[in-house]
Amino acid sequence: MGILQVLKTQLLCHLIICYVFLVSGFIINLLQICTLPLWPINKQLARKINCRLGYSISSQLVALLEWWSGTECTLYTAPESYKLYGKENAIVVLNHNFEIDFMTGWTFCERFGVLGSSKVLAKKELSFVPVIGWMWYFLEIVFCKRQWEEDRKTVVQSLRNLRDYPENFWFLLHCEGTRFTEKKHKISMEVAEKKGLPKLKYHLLPRTKGFCVTVQNLRGTVTAVYDSTLNFRNNEMPTLLGVLNGKKYHADLYVRRIPLDTIPEDESECAAWLHKLYQEKDEFQEHYRQTGRFPGAITSPPHRPWALLNWLFWVCLLVYPLCMLLLQLLLSGSTFTVVCTSVFCLAVSVGMRWMIGQTEIDKGSNYGRDANKQQLKDCHPPGQQDHAIVRS
Numbered sequence: 001m002g003i004l005q006v007l008k009t010q011l012l013c014h015l016i017i018c019y020v021f022l023v024s025g026f027i028i029n030l031l032q033i034c035t036l037p038l039w040p041i042n043k044q045l046a047r048k049i050n051c052r053l054g055y056s057i058s059s060q061l062v063a064l065l066e067w068w069s070g071t072e073c074t075l076y077t078a079p080e081s082y083k084l085y086g087k088e089n090a091i092v093v094l095n096h097n098f099e100i101d102f103m104t105g106w107t108f109c110e111r112f113g114v115l116g117s118s119k120v121l122a123k124k125e126l127s128f129v130p131v132i133g134w135m136w137y138f139l140e141i142v143f144c145k146r147q148w149e150e151d152r153k154t155v156v157q158s159l160r161n162l163r164d165y166p167e168n169f170w171f172l173l174h175c176e177g178t179r180f181t182e183k184k185h186k187i188s189m190e191v192a193e194k195k196g197l198p199k200l201k202y203h204l205l206p207r208t209k210g211f212c213v214t215v216q217n218l219r220g221t222v223t224a225v226y227d228s229t230l231n232f233r234n235n236e237m238p239t240l241l242g243v244l245n246g247k248k249y250h251a252d253l254y255v256r257r258i259p260l261d262t263i264p265e266d267e268s269e270c271a272a273w274l275h276k277l278y279q280e281k282d283e284f285q286e287h288y289r290q291t292g293r294f295p296g297a298i299t300s301p302p303h304r305p306w307a308l309l310n311w312l313f314w315v316c317l318l319v320y321p322l323c324m325l326l327l328q329l330l331l332s333g334s335t336f337t338v339v340c341t342s343v344f345c346l347a348v349s350v351g352m353r354w355m356i357g358q359t360e361i362d363k364g365s366n367y368g369r370d371a372n373k374q375q376l377k378d379c380h381p382p383g384q385q386d387h388a389i390v391r392s
């Protein structure tokens with residue numbers, strides 16, 4: 001192991017990275033608040049400014065993945081589709097199996113110049129995560145409680161707001177609605193069985209409502225669906241802590257560009273279309289499992305330097321004052337100040353660890369596991385309900 005690799009595993013480095021992320025994030029959140037008076041005067045300008053500010057936060061995670069951990073991101077796609085990436089609005093349908101799939105998605109956004117404007121249908125809980133969740137308010141991210149009756153109105157309204165968005169954007173949908181676990185998979189396949197749908201081996205059954213409503217409301221704004229299937233080589237199960245420790249992973253993403261006008265307008269046909277898409281995605285994963293690659297040509301988009309430059313800018317700006325502060329603190333000789341600062345640093349570290357915990361699958365929600373007992377009941381014929389509940 002080289003010196004650099006050892007350095008990457010050091011707690012001090014992690015603390016500095018987290019400090020830079022947090023402090024720069026709070027500064028940017030503050031700048032985003034400063035754009036509030038601009039919204040009623042010049043909404044499009046406010047949106048463009050927020051895209052740049054948002055970029056300055058999310059690109060730090062891209063820099064961490066690309067430059068710190070050196071993770072390789074390979075794209076399998078048709079050359080004729082490749083030409084259009086970044087030049088049109090698109091809905092991205094992505095499997096949800098990995099703790100860092102959001103970072104990998106962001107890395108592809110960065111390579112095609114749509115990172116600042118990228119959107120997602122995200123669970124409401126993420127809006128409370130400091131820095132990223134707060135940044136998302138200003139980027140008009142669509143949040144859902146994953147309770148359709150409550151979500152219907154807000155999701156439709158938020159999608160309609162995106163119709164005149166001034167920048168090209170990719171709107172990400174994890175139609176499975178939650179990350180893959182064996183338990184959730186088992187329950188989800190029980191639902192599939194009851195609905196007479198073919199079983200999926202590598203995916204949970206997709207929830208169709210979010211997809212159908214997105215297609216409906218963004219028709220005319222978005223030109224294509226990017227069916228994206230992600231996997232990592234050699235059965236790697238990447239984690240954010242692994243990335244922070246400088247571990248190099250190998251992401252493979254297979255993307256098919258599907259023109260939006262080929263997707264049925266009728267809701268039940270649209271839902272059936274999505275179920276069929278997930279069956280195809282399952283076959284691609286099977287192909288990957290068997291051959292170690294996806295079908296199609298490899299057309300890896302080049303690295304761009306901007307994420308790294310942005311990160312270095314914040315490091316230069318924030319690390320020097322930190323050193324001065326710590327030096328002054330030590331020289332002050334006040335035990336009280338030193339203890340208070342240590343407690344403060346400890347609290348920040350705990351907060352940071354909590355944020356990282358948001359990405360961890362084993363700390364994930366019960367959605368699709370226990371929370372959907374009622375829905376499972378609805379799918380079961382009378383008499384079989386208790387069995388399903390006990391197993392959930």
Ligand SMILES: CC/C=C\C/C=C\C/C=C\C/C=C\C/C=C\C/C=C\CCC(=O)SCCNC(=O)CCNC(=O)[C@H](O)C(C)(C)COP(=O)(O)OP(=O)(O)OC[C@H]1O[C@@H](n2cnc3c(N)ncnc32)[C@H](O)[C@@H]1OP(=O)(O)O
Pocket residue numbers: 085092094102104105106108109118119120121122123126144145146147148149151170171172173174175176177178187188191204205206207208209210211226228255368369372375376379
């Ligand atoms: C060239 C490169 C291309 C691509 C690059 C890749 C990516 C880059 C793109 C963009 C990046 C942008 C941002 C990335 C950054 C961060 C993202 C990080 C994470 C955020 C992600 C999340 O938060 S995921 C969780 C929230 N999102 C969703 O849930 C979306 C999917 N869900 C839906 O659409 C739902 O329909 C809903 C949320 C709108 C409503 O939820 P609800 O639970 O009420 O669902 P339904 O009413 O649909 O559910 C009931 C139906 O489901 C059946 N059911 C019951 N139990 C189960 C079960 N266990 N499993 C499956 N199905 C079940 C039930 O029978 C009902 O069936 P119906 O037939 O009646 O619908």
Ligand SMILES: CCCCCCCCCCCCCCCC(=O)OC[C@@H](O)COP(=O)(O)O
Pocket residue numbers: 017018021060061064099102123126129132174177178179355356358359363364365366367
């Ligand atoms: C350079 C900085 C290093 C420090 C990084 C701190 C990062 C904090 C990141 C918080 C961002 C959270 C995005 C997580 C996305 C995600 O994957 O959410 C899960 C949901 O889809 C589904 O949840 P679930 O139902 O629980 O599976």
